[in-house]
Amino acid sequence: MGKKVDKVFWFTASGLALIGGWRRQGDGVEEIAAKMEIGTATLKRWANEHEEIDAALRIDREVADFMVEDVLFSRSLAGYHKAYEFWLKHRMPQKWGKAAAEGEEAGKAADYTGLAQLINNPVEREGCDFE
Numbered sequence: 001m002g003k004k005v006d007k008v009f010w011f012t013a014s015g016l017a018l019i020g021g022w023r024r025q026g027d028g029v030e031e032i033a034a035k036m037e038i039g040t041a042t043l044k045r046w047a048n049e050h051e052e053i054d055a056a057l058r059i060d061r062e063v064a065d066f067m068v069e070d071v072l073f074s075r076s077l078a079g080y081h082k083a084y085e086f087w088l089k090h091r092m093p094q095k096w097g098k099a100a101a102e103g104e105e106a107g108k109a110a111d112y113t114g115l116a117q118l119i120n121n122p123v124e125r126e127g128c129d130f131e
Helices: 007-011 013-024 029-036 040-049 051-058 061-077 081-091 098-102 112-120
Strands: none
Touching: 007 013, 007 051, 013 029, 013 051, 013 061, 029 040, 040 051, 061 081
């Protein structure tokens, strides 16, 4: 017979945080089950039977990245200048990162205020129908 696992722990805030964290860092169901010291079939069964386990496994690395990207993008459109800076430095580091600021692009890399004005005050587009 297999090793007895403390199932109760995995349903606590700490256990669910570990499962969700492993999933967001890119671990698959097999790797997570191994870290929990249970079989893959057991983890899949728990996910089918318990919403909290299913929810912890549902948000993988790519989904988490897009969720954060959505929030940063929304905040940047609402005028949060630090969100612009974060977005540009991490998504386009060659153009907006620290190395770019030290090179020829130094003036452009630091001009987040100008970018904010462009995004928050779009030019009217006459005759454009986007529907």
